[in-house]
Amino acid sequence: xxxxxxxxxxxxxxxxxxxxxxxxxxxxxxxxxxxxxxxxxxxxxxxxxxxxxxxxxxxxxxxxxxxxxxxxxxxxxxxxxxxxxxxxxxxxxxxxxxxxxxxxxxxxxxxxxxxxxxxxxxxxxxxxxxxxxxxxxxxxxxxxxxxxxxxxxxxxxxxxxxxxxxxxxxxxxxxxxxxxxxxxxxxxxxxxxxxxxxxxxxxxxxxxxxxxxxxxxxxxxxxxxxxxxxxxxxxxxxxxxxxxxxxxxxxxxxxxxxxxxxxxxxxxxxxxxxxxxxxxxxxxxxxxxxxxxxxxxxxxxxxxxxxxxxxxxxxxxxxxxxxxxxxxxxxxxxxxxxxxxxxxxxxxxxxxxxxxxxxxxxxxxxxxxxxxxxxxxxxxxxxxxxxxxxxxxx
Ligand code: ATP
Ligand code: MG
Numbered sequence: 001x002x003x004x005x006x007x008x009x010x011x012x013x014x015x016x017x018x019x020x021x022x023x024x025x026x027x028x029x030x031x032x033x034x035x036x037x038x039x040x041x042x043x044x045x046x047x048x049x050x051x052x053x054x055x056x057x058x059x060x061x062x063x064x065x066x067x068x069x070x071x072x073x074x075x076x077x078x079x080x081x082x083x084x085x086x087x088x089x090x091x092x093x094x095x096x097x098x099x100x101x102x103x104x105x106x107x108x109x110x111x112x113x114x115x116x117x118x119x120x121x122x123x124x125x126x127x128x129x130x131x132x133x134x135x136x137x138x139x140x141x142x143x144x145x146x147x148x149x150x151x152x153x154x155x156x157x158x159x160x161x162x163x164x165x166x167x168x169x170x171x172x173x174x175x176x177x178x179x180x181x182x183x184x185x186x187x188x189x190x191x192x193x194x195x196x197x198x199x200x201x202x203x204x205x206x207x208x209x210x211x212x213x214x215x216x217x218x219x220x221x222x223x224x225x226x227x228x229x230x231x232x233x234x235x236x237x238x239x240x241x242x243x244x245x246x247x248x249x250x251x252x253x254x255x256x257x258x259x260x261x262x263x264x265x266x267x268x269x270x271x272x273x274x275x276x277x278x279x280x281x282x283x284x285x286x287x288x289x290x291x292x293x294x295x296x297x298x299x300x301x302x303x304x305x306x307x308x309x310x311x312x313x314x315x316x317x318x319x320x321x322x323x324x325x326x327x328x329x330x331x332x333x334x335x336x337x338x339x340x341x342x343x344x345x346x347x348x349x350x351x352x353x354x355x356x357x358x359x360x361x362x363x364x365x366x367x368x369x370x371x372x373x374x375x376x377x378x379x380x381x382x383x384x385x386x387x388x389x390x391x392x393x394x
Pocket of ligand 1 (some may be wrong): 297
């Protein structure tokens, strides 16, 4: 009797909940700790199916679990224990650790459940998981902002080195111009000087014929100097990105014939420019000023680098939505080793001897061609002539 009272006192004062059920799952006893957890008084639950203390789906399945165990002896909880969820009277659900033992008592079987509330542990776990996730987020954030900073730094570095490179190129270009100019300007300047002295002399003699001849020479030398300066100005404008093509429609044949008229005047003795246009279409759409500059440069080279009594072939063609312009001569050609440098500013091939030139013409031609989305190609053999073709999408 003494020990029965002790046992009762232990159960009544236990911190964990203790519930016993019969073989059919009906609640036989419930201790105060379990009552507090589930928010019921003993009177409200004794005699009821234990499943009233379970949320779905255990609630619907519990009878089945019990029957299966009694049929097969295959236990999922009894003697094992596991984490499950309980349903309080107010409808809320809480986690607890359930240990179930089977007791043989005065000829029948009862099941004894020990309920250890896990709400606080789970909350703490949840909080910990939250902190960890937040921390991870923070780390991710910091890393990505760090990555962004590194990328921005890299971009800034590239920009600086790019503009430095550009600056270097420009100053190289300028110094090359100075050395070219001091060389190329000397010939026309001394020609002007000489002609001026001679004009002075001829004017004393009233020799008008010779005076006129030297005035023409001065004019020619000044024209040369102006064209060199113009080329350099074009280059500077191109370098600064100040050249924008202005597209307009025009008749390519009329345009070409005007250029020939102009260029035929500066051709050598018996150097004949022969023009032909191929294709039924003759309307082109490009920047006329830029295209004219390109063609004048190409024909100018053909004149300069081929001899007297030769033909210079000048062809235009509109086909496959493209305009092709070809200038072909039978002149000195370009040595193979020099060909790869041809389009660099100030570059001149080694076989130019004392033919004057600055090496700017083709550089400007390629840049203008590129600005109009065109392409430039050439073929050349030493002493067998040269052919340049520029083509533009139409
Ligand atoms: P300029 O700036 O006065 O035109 P340039 O004629 O020397 O000077 P580019 O027109 O750029 O310069 O030509 C570069 C070089 O290419 C020339 O110096 C020459 O060596 C070579 N070249 C160009 N066209 C021809 C050609 N038709 N035949 C032979 N060589 C040529
Ligand atoms: Mg040239």
